[in-house]
Amino acid sequence: MADQLSRVFQALADPTRRDLVARLAASGDATVGELAAPYAVSVQAVSKHLKVLEEAGLVSRSRDAQRRPVHLEAEVLDLMTAWIERYRRQAEERFSRLDAVLEEMAATESPARAEGEAS
Amino acid sequence: MADQLSRVFQALADPTRRDLVARLAASGDATVGELAAPYAVSVQAVSKHLKVLEEAGLVSRSRDAQRRPVHLEAEVLDLMTAWIERYRRQAEERFSRLDAVLEEMAATESPARAEGEAS
DNA sequence: CGAGTTGTCAACCATCAGGTTGTGAACGAT
């Protein structure tokens, strides 16, 4: 799981981490303690989750005395959107090309056999 | 990892699986053997990957004699896009609200202390 | 029927992920 894209997808595959992102998006920066409060797990577990998000580039942590305010880096989300949209669009295009082919086949009088089509 | 969204993110966290999706988007339906050919792993491993994609709803498999053609279900990608865009937008909005607050603060003559701001 | 093709299932192994507890570092407050 070396590449950035894999890390981002992996990071968001966990409901707790998605919720962390959601709350940071809604309410802005927060400390680890604040973020951990609503969950039934230890602060350490949340700290681990934040580390995963940080390594994915989704979050950054600065230092303010003994606090470690967590900040959402929303731009990374664009990376995923770009990937997803690219292939969704490609699949769509291929689909409409297929439609065109089918129409063309229907329009042809003699039953033309398409490449690799079952008899 | 019960919910659909988690399964979809999880499924796409693997480069091989992303590549499978990419190839299905580009070239349309394919058999397991065709899909497995380019990779240095066994057919069984690819079959497992396809199962993960299938359980995430990203792919469906029908039956044609001993072939099991694999088909990309691109609509599920919208689920992710919706999630991502929602929070990206939320973060953006919060950011512009913050800008507004900062401007207002700058406009105020007496140095108003914002909630929780360092002295 | 018997042989070949395509793909899945099952068992196994190594590694990773998410959780715990314990310890201690960094810092503000007294």
Add this chain to the structure above:
DNA sequence: ATCGTTCACAACCTGATGGTTGACAACTCG
């Protein structure tokens, strides 16, 4: 200087993941 708070790191456990090999199911073709 000491105490309390906030947090990260290390060690450990358990279950999931990604890979392997071996067997076999489903089907086609001779």
